[in-house]
Amino acid sequence: MSDDDSIAKLPVAFDARNFRRALGSFATGVTIITTRAAEDIPLGLTVSSFNSVSLEPPLVLWSLANTSRSLEAFRQAKHWAVHVLATHQESLSGRFARAGEDKFAGLALDEGIGRVPLLPDCTARFQCRNAFQYEGGDHVIFVGEVLSYDFTETAPLVFHGGRYAHATRRDSPDHSPRGAEIAGSFSEDFLGYLLGRAHFRFYARIRPLLTQERLSDEEFFVLSALTLKHSVSDISLGQGLSGMLEKNAEEILEALAARGLVRVTIGSPTAYELTETGAACAVRVISAAKSVEHEVLGSLGPADSPALKSLLGRLLTVIDPDASALWQAPKQIQS
Amino acid sequence: MSDDDSIAKLPVAFDARNFRRALGSFATGVTIITTRAAEDIPLGLTVSSFNSVSLEPPLVLWSLANTSRSLEAFRQAKHWAVHVLATHQESLSGRFARAGEDKFAGLALDEGIGRVPLLPDCTARFQCRNAFQYEGGDHVIFVGEVLSYDFTETAPLVFHGGRYAHATRRDSPDHSPRGAEIAGSFSEDFLGYLLGRAHFRFYARIRPLLTQERLSDEEFFVLSALTLKHSVSDISLGQGLSGMLEKNAEEILEALAARGLVRVTIGSPTAYELTETGAACAVRVISAAKSVEHEVLGSLGPADSPALKSLLGRLLTVIDPDASALWQAPKQIQS
Numbered sequence: 001m002s003d004d005d006s007i008a009k010l011p012v013a014f015d016a017r018n019f020r021r022a023l024g025s026f027a028t029g030v031t032i033i034t035t036r037a038a039e040d041i042p043l044g045l046t047v048s049s050f051n052s053v054s055l056e057p058p059l060v061l062w063s064l065a066n067t068s069r070s071l072e073a074f075r076q077a078k079h080w081a082v083h084v085l086a087t088h089q090e091s092l093s094g095r096f097a098r099a100g101e102d103k104f105a106g107l108a109l110d111e112g113i114g115r116v117p118l119l120p121d122c123t124a125r126f127q128c129r130n131a132f133q134y135e136g137g138d139h140v141i142f143v144g145e146v147l148s149y150d151f152t153e154t155a156p157l158v159f160h161g162g163r164y165a166h167a168t169r170r171d172s173p174d175h176s177p178r179g180a181e182i183a184g185s186f187s188e189d190f191l192g193y194l195l196g197r198a199h200f201r202f203y204a205r206i207r208p209l210l211t212q213e214r215l216s217d218e219e220f221f222v223l224s225a226l227t228l229k230h231s232v233s234d235i236s237l238g239q240g241l242s243g244m245l246e247k248n249a250e251e252i253l254e255a256l257a258a259r260g261l262v263r264v265t266i267g268s269p270t271a272y273e274l275t276e277t278g279a280a281c282a283v284r285v286i287s288a289a290k291s292v293e294h295e296v297l298g299s300l301g302p303a304d305s306p307a308l309k310s311l312l313g314r315l316l317t318v319i320d321p322d323a324s325a326l327w328q329a330p331k332q333i334q335s
Numbered sequence: 336m337s338d339d340d341s342i343a344k345l346p347v348a349f350d351a352r353n354f355r356r357a358l359g360s361f362a363t364g365v366t367i368i369t370t371r372a373a374e375d376i377p378l379g380l381t382v383s384s385f386n387s388v389s390l391e392p393p394l395v396l397w398s399l400a401n402t403s404r405s406l407e408a409f410r411q412a413k414h415w416a417v418h419v420l421a422t423h424q425e426s427l428s429g430r431f432a433r434a435g436e437d438k439f440a441g442l443a444l445d446e447g448i449g450r451v452p453l454l455p456d457c458t459a460r461f462q463c464r465n466a467f468q469y470e471g472g473d474h475v476i477f478v479g480e481v482l483s484y485d486f487t488e489t490a491p492l493v494f495h496g497g498r499y500a501h502a503t504r505r506d507s508p509d510h511s512p513r514g515a516e517i518a519g520s521f522s523e524d525f526l527g528y529l530l531g532r533a534h535f536r537f538y539a540r541i542r543p544l545l546t547q548e549r550l551s552d553e554e555f556f557v558l559s560a561l562t563l564k565h566s567v568s569d570i571s572l573g574q575g576l577s578g579m580l581e582k583n584a585e586e587i588l589e590a591l592a593a594r595g596l597v598r599v600t601i602g603s604p605t606a607y608e609l610t611e612t613g614a615a616c617a618v619r620v621i622s623a624a625k626s627v628e629h630e631v632l633g634s635l636g637p638a639d640s641p642a643l644k645s646l647l648g649r650l651l652t653v654i655d656p657d658a659s660a661l662w663q664a665p666k667q668i669q670s
Contacts, residue, residue, distance in 0.1 A: 022486040026419045027363065027502050055349075059472045136394055137393075149357050151360050163505065191537070194644060194647040194651070195530065199534035202526070204578040206527075245535060299653040309526060315635060320532065
């Protein structure tokens with residue numbers, strides 16, 4: 001990075017898009033800032049340039065473009081409110097980032113100091129007196145004195161690199177389970193080990209039911225995969241499960257067929273689908289698995305649960321890129 | 336949140352700690368800001384109050400406490416530089432957040448405009464002219480004109496709620512694999528399904544070797560667990576693996592012992608440990624698994640890999656809270 005060629009230097013004008021990308025490398029939360037204009041019109045904007053300034057007096061700041069149609073209203077306003085958005089408010093962020101629609105339509109608004117509209121369900125809200133305005137190039141820097149605030153411990157919406165993101169708490173370096181790693185031993189930090197333990201442990205919760213239904217883990221996995229598709233061919237099954245299970249996929253399907261759970265239609269290609277009994281059996285186990293999922297994700301929390309699923313999904317696109325035939329494209333085969 | 340009782344109102348003085356917590360709900364990146372003081376002394380501070388202001392002219396800002404010992408130096412400085420920290424720079428952030436040590440010791444510094452010390456390996460760097468200083472209560476707001484910048488596409492360090500965090504890209508709501516979820520079917524977004532597929536698919540990469548070594552997935556899992564401990568008792572094994580595997584843990588260990596991979600010392604408690612042959616076998620498979628891990632995490636990237644491991648680790652504390660005996664506390668048993 002210290003290479004002179006890679007450094008943009010004045011008086012060369014910055015490429016605005018490139019400069020924006022550089023600035024975007026600083027992650028931020030997302031806020032909506034609202035006020036009530038003189039003509040009694042509620043205004044609101046999505047803003048990521050928010051930050052804290054001072055504790056005594058309590059001050060926060062944000063910037064607004066000189067070209068914004070709301071600039072004059074905010075310049076004149078006596079009060080405005082900052083809403084720090086929670087992870088579930090991505091669509092609200094999008095709504096207030098666009099111009100032209102009635103942004104407040106259908107929202108259960110509170111009324112704040114100076115009759116400023118307050119949005120519900122945010123991570124934090126700061127009601128401010130419009131204290132100072134400073135020159136900031138093509139933006140005006142608004143500094144507000146916080147008159148009132150409220151907050152909850154909910155997960156925040158994050159913006160980074162031009163996209164929304166999850167913030168996932170880091171493990172403290174002291175707590176990360178490394179220990180003395182001997183050559184050839186699994187460290188507890190090893191992905192294969194974590195996946196194995198998580199998977200085996202998840203299945204352990206439904207094992208009594210699996211045992212009762214006489215299903216092995218692999219049989220249940222194949223059965224549950226069949227619930228995703230109406231019917232599946234031996235070809236796409238071969239592609240989708242190739243090398244994945246210990247037993248041969250056909251062998252598993254034959255065993256399931258022998259117990260009346262799967263119907264096999266020999267042909268070219270051969271097709272497999274759940275029988276009514278098979279579907280009913282799958283429903284029983286999947287319902288149990290879903291209640292385990294519900295409980296587990298409840299404990300993991302609203303920020304970490306979607307982040308974990310996103311990351312596992314992304315892991316699968318890396319580790320299982322050829323899965324399209326079985327897992328992605330819905331493909332119906334006449335049976 | 337709209338409950339009046341829960342809202343702090345002026346003239347009630349804010350509780351500083353509570354107000355800080357409210358402000359901390361806004362996630363930010365982490366920067367280090369450096370300058371060179373008049374006496375040629377390099378200065379640097381960890382700052383999260385950074386944000387962008389203007390594109391034309393290119394301006395950024397940050398705030399510094401009136402009580403900071405570096406305030407006068409920054410007030411007088413002609414230039415300063417902002418370093419947006421990458422995910423691997425948590426310890427650097429800690430170093431520059433503390434007073435009193437030689438913060439720059441041992442760092443491979445570049446020299447920037449105005450001889451400002453520049454830190455290496457950051458996500459982005461902005462070299463600035465000290466353009467304006469504005470009053471901000473108990474802080475001074477520094478606005479800098481960016482004269483030069485450079486950046487790389489590395490994952491950022493994030494600060495939220497008083498802790499460091501990972502930023503994990505969200506799935507676009509349009510891309511999340513929901514589809515029409517039928518009652519009793521697995522959706523592709525289901526955790527149990529994602530874990531199963533990820534685990535089976537990970538193991539698929541080493542299955543040829545497992546087959547060659549005549550190890551089932553569960554046998555390999557138990558074998559690899561044994562590499563974590565010198566020796567393990569039947570009691571802690573029973574607690575650690577209870578209900579986790581399809582086969583009984585003792586049965587698996589007997590099978591491994593019959594092939595000379597595990598030594599059983601009957602007693603009270605009975606102890607299991609790897610034989611030399613068992614250790615060598617584990618080394619072969621684990622080495623292969625590690626190279627799969629290396630490849631997979633390389634594709635997943637430097638931000639998502641530690642986030643995924645953190646989250647799986649946290650999932651395990653939820654789903655496997657009683658695992659301490661086998662997995663956590665190192666316990667040596669004389670054999």
